[in-house]
Amino acid sequence: xxxxxxxxxxxxxxxxxxxxxxxxxxxxxxxxxxxxxxxxxxxxxxxxxxxxxxxxxxxxxxxxxxxxxxxxxxxxxxxxxxxxxxxxxxxxxxxxxxxxxxxxxxxxxxxxxxxxxxxxxxxxxxxxxxxxxxxxxxxxxxxxxxxxxxxxxxxxxxxxxxxxxxxxxxxxxxxxxxxxxxxxxxxxxxxxxxxxxxxxxxxxxxxxxxxxxxxxxxxxxxxxxxxxxxxxxxxxxxxxxxxxxxxxxxxxxxxxxxxxxxxxxxxxxxxxxxxxxxxxxxxxxxxxxxxxxxxxxxxxxxxxxxxxxxxxxxxxxxxxxxxxxxxxxxxxxxxxxxxxxxxxxxxxxxxxxxxxx
Amino acid sequence: xxxxxxxxxxxxxxxxxxxxxxxxxxxxxxxxxxxxxxxxxxxxxxxxxxxxxxxxxxxxxxxxxxxxxxxxxxxxxxxxxxxxxxxxxxxxxxxxxxxxxxxxxxxxxxxxxxxxxxxxxxxxxxxxxxxxxxxxxxxxxxxxxxxxxxxxxxxxxxxxxxxxxxxxxxxxxxxxxxxxxxx
Numbered sequence: 001x002x003x004x005x006x007x008x009x010x011x012x013x014x015x016x017x018x019x020x021x022x023x024x025x026x027x028x029x030x031x032x033x034x035x036x037x038x039x040x041x042x043x044x045x046x047x048x049x050x051x052x053x054x055x056x057x058x059x060x061x062x063x064x065x066x067x068x069x070x071x072x073x074x075x076x077x078x079x080x081x082x083x084x085x086x087x088x089x090x091x092x093x094x095x096x097x098x099x100x101x102x103x104x105x106x107x108x109x110x111x112x113x114x115x116x117x118x119x120x121x122x123x124x125x126x127x128x129x130x131x132x133x134x135x136x137x138x139x140x141x142x143x144x145x146x147x148x149x150x151x152x153x154x155x156x157x158x159x160x161x162x163x164x165x166x167x168x169x170x171x172x173x174x175x176x177x178x179x180x181x182x183x184x185x186x187x188x189x190x191x192x193x194x195x196x197x198x199x200x201x202x203x204x205x206x207x208x209x210x211x212x213x214x215x216x217x218x219x220x221x222x223x224x225x226x227x228x229x230x231x232x233x234x235x236x237x238x239x240x241x242x243x244x245x246x247x248x249x250x251x252x253x254x255x256x257x258x259x260x261x262x263x264x265x266x267x268x269x270x271x272x273x274x275x276x277x278x279x280x281x282x283x284x285x286x287x288x289x290x291x292x293x294x295x296x297x298x299x300x301x302x303x304x305x306x307x308x309x310x311x312x313x314x315x316x317x318x319x320x321x322x323x324x325x326x327x328x329x330x331x332x333x334x335x336x337x338x339x340x341x342x343x344x345x346x347x348x349x350x351x352x353x354x355x356x357x
Numbered sequence: 358x359x360x361x362x363x364x365x366x367x368x369x370x371x372x373x374x375x376x377x378x379x380x381x382x383x384x385x386x387x388x389x390x391x392x393x394x395x396x397x398x399x400x401x402x403x404x405x406x407x408x409x410x411x412x413x414x415x416x417x418x419x420x421x422x423x424x425x426x427x428x429x430x431x432x433x434x435x436x437x438x439x440x441x442x443x444x445x446x447x448x449x450x451x452x453x454x455x456x457x458x459x460x461x462x463x464x465x466x467x468x469x470x471x472x473x474x475x476x477x478x479x480x481x482x483x484x485x486x487x488x489x490x491x492x493x494x495x496x497x498x499x500x501x502x503x504x505x506x507x508x509x510x511x512x513x514x515x516x517x518x519x520x521x522x523x524x525x526x527x528x529x530x531x532x533x534x535x536x537x538x539x540x
Binding site for chain 2: 031114174
């Protein structure tokens, strides 16, 4: 298929359709509304389910219900809307259901604004709801990755019977870039064995997140933790560029990651030995690779559109081997390449001065 | 090679579409391309803008602090972006709407009465293509025939009757810019 100029939100929507999305439930909120708007037309054309719910709380519970019935289902929202969904997300996690959630993050806290932000890193990677769990979190930094990760999100959700969150920001949602969509995949032919499809002659399936006996709840938790261990071992994804023979490693994801690339390239033109690692999965975090790189770089600079959240994960991965510094803009301000360049230069100068001394 | 463009004007002046057209033409000629709009609250009744980046390498930041080329359609856009254009860059001013002119000597400025020319051509709505045509006369990254092909491919279905006038607007902008540059 040829490349087309696609807007991030529309691209995610069409990618979901082509991944075999059967049902979408959502509620409009900028900067992700085009996603819902696109599906309101497209899914109806295809005779699949589109429903604009009365609120995000209703939407996520409809997603919960459709997932129980074994449908390939998703919702999308932006930061405040994801906050409203938290109870439902936790119930979905407590029921081991494969759903895909898209969060096109915007400036906060509070009602905040509609501009691009990565301020919800903790919210999406730590649990996305109460209780002990982590969704798988994918972080695209281009329209092409938004498409590829939407397809991947459904694959991982079904492979692990686990929630997958696609965490992008307003800039990815709003920008247009040439990208290629995959061919249309067929809809699911057979419902999963665990789905609630009407028992008939088979023993009934039960899907619930209630375990009133503590030991049973603990056993369920152990199962989730074992699954997360497998996910951590198998699904760490990242992209890296210029990471051979460097003194300073820059780590950034999504929009901050791609802007950092421009700054890293400028710094390299100035002769600085700098490289970039861009996490593509925020959970599981690519800590194995960052830990390896920390063995031979002299320092690490983390760049985010928040006050320093992934920074904690980078510090854990680096394990105190080398200093970790941070540059961030908050509240919907997208950093310009020159700001990141200056942060690189500062970190680099400090590192090389320290080395010389 | 990396080229950055800013389009800025009132909502309704077609700055978003003009930027998209350039991006489409860039993609069709094999370049890496990004288009990013302003989508903040300033869009409501105020000035809207978009950035386009064209490059032969993958594009990192789609946002640019100092664009090489700026097409400004109204006064607030002129005031904001005139000082920001990169040295050696290009400023296209819709002089029907903007009374000031640039004092900068380190950039090329083209004052194009795009709104008046569009009016003479028969529709105020093609001022954006006159501006884009004028830009093509001074920045040769995109050939006019590729821009026209992008127009034919991407003009909204309910405006296809305007295609001829759109082509004429691109030509008129180019011709006008060539005259201004010759002075």
